[in-house]
Amino acid sequence: MKSTDLKRILYTVSDNVRHLLFPRRCIGCGKLTEGLSAHTPFCTECSSTFDTEYNSCCSDCVKQHRACRCFPHTGTKYPQYHLLPYKPGSKKYAVTAAMLLRIKDVPDRDTVLFLAEELKTLCQQIITENGYDPAQCVLAYAPRSPKNYRKTGVDQARALTQALSLLTDLPVVYALRHNKNDRIQKNLSTAQRLENAQTSYCIIDKPNIYTTLSSKHVILIDDIMTSGATLMHCASLLTKAGAKSVVCLTVAKST
Numbered sequence: 001m002k003s004t005d006l007k008r009i010l011y012t013v014s015d016n017v018r019h020l021l022f023p024r025r026c027i028g029c030g031k032l033t034e035g036l037s038a039h040t041p042f043c044t045e046c047s048s049t050f051d052t053e054y055n056s057c058c059s060d061c062v063k064q065h066r067a068c069r070c071f072p073h074t075g076t077k078y079p080q081y082h083l084l085p086y087k088p089g090s091k092k093y094a095v096t097a098a099m100l101l102r103i104k105d106v107p108d109r110d111t112v113l114f115l116a117e118e119l120k121t122l123c124q125q126i127i128t129e130n131g132y133d134p135a136q137c138v139l140a141y142a143p144r145s146p147k148n149y150r151k152t153g154v155d156q157a158r159a160l161t162q163a164l165s166l167l168t169d170l171p172v173v174y175a176l177r178h179n180k181n182d183r184i185q186k187n188l189s190t191a192q193r194l195e196n197a198q199t200s201y202c203i204i205d206k207p208n209i210y211t212t213l214s215s216k217h218v219i220l221i222d223d224i225m226t227s228g229a230t231l232m233h234c235a236s237l238l239t240k241a242g243a244k245s246v247v248c249l250t251v252a253k254s255t
């Protein structure tokens with residue numbers, strides 16, 4: 001038995017036990033709702049709001065968000081894929097915003113699993129559309145700052161990446177390290193974000209990391225892409241460390 005098969009079984013057992021103790025809540029509004037499951041995780045109201053958000057279109061390319069490949073920075077060489085739109089501080093896309101909070105502030109496994117299942121479809125598209133050999137594909141993520149991790153006990157990008165790895169069998173390469181620079185991104189301009197990203201991340205100091213990344217197609221996971229500065233910088237670090245290509249995959253893109 002492969003170790004991923006064993007992990008899957010352990011997760012299923014622990015999820016079943018967890019739901020015996022804590023019945024499922026809607027992953028949009030958090031209300032206790034009858035009849036929820038991994039495939040129907042929303043109450044009726046959130047389900048219809050989620051459908052609207054999921055089927056809404058990018059204002060630039062007018063394609064549904066999961067088909068949009070526009071990157072916030074023009075001229076970048078790293079393709080990006082995302083599932084949903086997100087507008088920070090707005091009531092628009094309320095269910096997406098609620099799910100993003102749910103994986104960021106508390107380790108909500110039901111939301112992580114639902115989003116990972118959705119990301120799996122995009123992951124398969126990345127492999128097909130770019131003609132990658134799945135055996136050469138790996139997952140990576142930009143870790144949360146140690147300060148935020150200590151505060152919440154959650155690294156949402158890591159949780160999504162590990163759940164996606166279990167669903168896809170693609171291995172996770174722990175290639176990036178956060179440099180303990182705790183400047184809050186949210187209030188910075190695009191230029192400041194890029195500068196901040198450049199001092200915030202580096203390739204982890206492990207002897208075999210360059211061999212591990214060599215000739216690999218890296219799918220770089222994060223929860224939200226705002227300016228794209230962090231992802232762009234991390235993608236260039238991975239490329240410099242030997243990755244053959246990097247594609248960014250996020251749950252949401254800020255509109």
Ligand SMILES: [Zn+2]
Nearest residue numbers: 026029043046
């Ligand atoms: Zn709900």
Ligand SMILES: [Zn+2]
Nearest residue numbers: 058061068070
């Ligand atoms: Zn677009």
